[in-house]
Amino acid sequence: MQAPEIPDNEAKRLLALQRLHILDSSAEERFDRLTRLAKAMFQVPIALVSLVDADRQWFKSRQGLDACETPRDISFCGHAILHDDVFHVSDTHADPRFVDNPLVVQAPKIRMYTGAPLRTLDGLRIGTLCIIDDKPRLLDQTQLSALRDLADCVERELAQAECETLMLRLSEAESYSRAVMDHVVDGIMTLDAKGVICELNPAVTQLFGYDRDDLLGRRMDSLLLAPGSEQDCLGAAAEFEAFMLRADGSDIVLRGRRRDGHVFPLEVGLSAVERNAGRQFVLVLRDITLRHAADLEQKKYSVALERLHTITTSSWPFERKVEQLLQLGKDVFELPLAIVSCIEADDYLVEFISGPEGAPEPGTRFSLSGTYCVHCLQADSPLGFHHAGESDISEHPCYQNFGLEAYIGAPLLVDGLRYGTLNFSGPDARAQPFGKIDFNLIQLFSRWVGNEISRHATQLVLQREIAHRTAILDSANFSIMFCDLEGVVRSFNSGAQHMLGYHSKEVVNQQLLTFVHDEEELTAGAVAQGLEFAGACGVEVLVGRSRSGSADEHEWTYVRKDGSRFPAQVSITSVRDERGRISGYVCIGADISERKRIEEMKSEFIATVSHELRTPLTSIAGSLGLICGGVMGTLPESAEPLLHIALKNSERLIHLINDLLDIEKITAGKMQFDLRTQDVAELVNKSLEGIAGYSKTYDVRVVPGRVPDEPPRIWVDEQRVQQILANYFSNAVKFSPLGAEVRVHVDVLGAWVRVSVEDCGIGISAEFRPYVFEKFAQADGSDTKKTAGTGLGLAICKELTEHMGGRVGFESEPGSGSLFYVEFPKANRDGVGSVNVRQDEQGRPFVERRRSVLASRSQMALDAAAVGNGRVLHVRDAQDQTLHRLAERLAVDVEQAYSIEDARARLDNRPYDLVILDIGMSDNRTRTLLPHIQGLRDSPRVLVLTVEDASEQWLTEVDSALVKSRISEQDLSQSVKSLLHLAQNSHGEKTE
């Protein structure tokens, strides 16, 4: 058997077959009619319409056969469709292609087959009309032609089916596109070659506001405005066609005009189509008003930003910049009047203004409540309206008085505090309300103006400060040098030029700070400080001690350019940057040769006078001593008391002269100290031995009191300490009642060792306390008879102690005795560490010269003054100039702490009247200071400044909490003042 071949165009053939949608459909009379006719005409038992599918033949119509399909490979039709001619097999038994075909061997036992191919309109053979007989039979040409004719009839029926399918699908497509046309938002219309509207969808009528019938037959260009012109329409038909041709296939933006005259941006998509009636255009129209507006806004925004950038980066003076910004705002918001206002209480002060002629002058004041700005301040955000007369604020006084229709304004913050407003306004209503971009812009503008005002104010303060400093620097009486960390001189004032004979050009950036010093003296200084003297070490000798924080005062020899020398009192202070790191040193020198000369004259005078006084006194006291001693025989009884008085007073005079010489020596630095480590207990015991005889005459016992188990050692000159203790003892004895006891205690207080002498004498009155350690101070003039003394003793004690690095002080209650103490740093075997440098918890050296609070009167006075002015600690995380300016205005002492740790250390170290906590946006740490502050003795008042409203619990515990953007500098200053006032009054109560 030979299976049929697959034709070359099989794929196309199958596609054509499928497109007929006929396979596996039900039987149809129009085909059955033709197979019946064929069966009758040719007197055959079987007639079929067979369609050859990919692997089967399927019978659309069959007569005399039950099967509806058979496999293609055994089919006769598979062969028949390979050629156009009718396929005739007269006897299958005689044909080797079919003799063993199952359809021949078995039922229906085909002996004769004749099939005429069925072709589609495209000529593709998709099947056959065939007749089959079970007897051999040869058909003549006439018969074959007849079968062909019948097959043509079948072909016709097949074509009909194809056509019907197409029609159905066409109508489906049309109803779909109709639905799209009717409901799409874009307008769609068809124009003929002359631009006349032939067809349109409902969206077009909406777009232009005309009825469908008004538009049909109308020219399209009557609906458009030509680009670049308000009036002209698109023009004549010829131009329109040219335009359309040019625009074919691309989107263009035109302006459409509605029936009511409103003009809107219109995006037009255009394509040309050829129709029977000729060339036509299909237009897709879209109203792009919204997109267009957004584009315009965007453009306005970027133009404004560009101009703002030009202004901000310019080097114009402040006033010019602000003026330019106001001009920019006027252009952007299309308003003629621009104002920067400063608001204090209910006063609206015009600070800068840019407007038409007749606008108010800068400096004009209005009542705030009469301006629109009051609302934008209340809202604490930008505010604007484009047509006041038609809004609910038409009753507003600002509208009533000034007739301003349009307004946009924003609050102006300077350093976070309310300052005033930036606003733009005009007498004409604006067509459009202000948009988001307008509000963004004015906020941006106001922020910039705020920064600029702050910077300007700071600059003024700085300039003033610089002027002050320059004046100070140029003062001719002091040499002032600034050097960097390496010791290189960076500035050299005119005083220094004058004093030292160098020109600043020879010094600045050329010389080390040491260049005016005597090298030998520096070497000696280095040795004294335990430094090896080499190279830059000279600078270290000078500045080293200033690094601890306080100024280092020292006398040095300065060498002028001409080689001459003079003594200078040199004060060196370390300069710290904003992070507290040392950035250099200021070195101020005063020529003290004149002072020295006077001092030398003075001490020479004192020495001479003392000596000259002492010589006669020696003989007076000696003579009297001999007489009173009975060497010259017995004296008359009446003469004896008088001679004793004379003797006692001559001895007192000698004491006085000795004390005077002592104190002169100490203050002139001529007293030498032999410092060694000494055991305190031993020192005390020796002193006790020394006082025994003296105390006996007063009938007072001096006894040891508390002593630690391991008596500490101190670094002192033994003799001087003996002198100090002897002085304390004799005072205690003198002021004690008969039979009383004086106790001597040794205590260790941290790094300090305290020796205190406690009596139960008359005590010290409150008035006298500040003067106890002053020269020639004695408590009660009327009491001198009992308590003779020179009045220099305690002053000498203080001087001696402080020269040995210690401190003196006392505690006393009038009537119940006094306790005088002297403290020295605890020493180890090698001497003593620098106790003046305390380490805080963070390990940062925290330096303060320790002083006994009551040790000197001047210190007391200083403290009193500081409290009087108020001492404020401002805690925040960055530099802020506001409080700096405030400090100047209020004459308060404002310190800044930039970290919690810094603040804590400062709070522990000195008393403050007020702490200002400046709380940033996402700051959760600052609040942790509050418990610490509350735990302090004499805890200061607390003022909290926040960025935004906050109703947190902890804020109820502070004295005052303010939102920065809602208060002005004046408000803040007022709050600070009243809190300081409160603080000082309550301190007063505590001390009374």
Next chain:
Amino acid sequence: MMELERVLYVEDDEDIRVVAQVALEMVGGLNVKVCSSGDQALAEAQAFAPHLILLDVMMPGLDGPMTLAGLRKIPALANTPVLFMTAKVQPSEVAHYKSLGAVDVLSKPFDPMCLADQLKSIWSGLHDG
């Protein structure tokens, strides 16, 4: 041990001279030769052959240290102990005077009732040591 007997005392101030002389002779029972200047002392000391010499430091003409130097050139007095007498002094000054050859320094003003005892105890200290 030899008792302290002869003391040479050099002092320019006449009043103090008198007081000291009384203190040493009448209170202390010593034999005192008084000189009013360093020159006089240099001229007359050898003849007196003092056990101890007491020198005021500040004097016109030859002062105390200069006088001491002069005395040391007289062979007979080369080893005679010398004391200085001066206004209240610092320990460092005492050391300075001692380095010049003084055995001790007495401070002025002195207690006339004790002056002789002071000299005697220094004298016996020198011989005990």
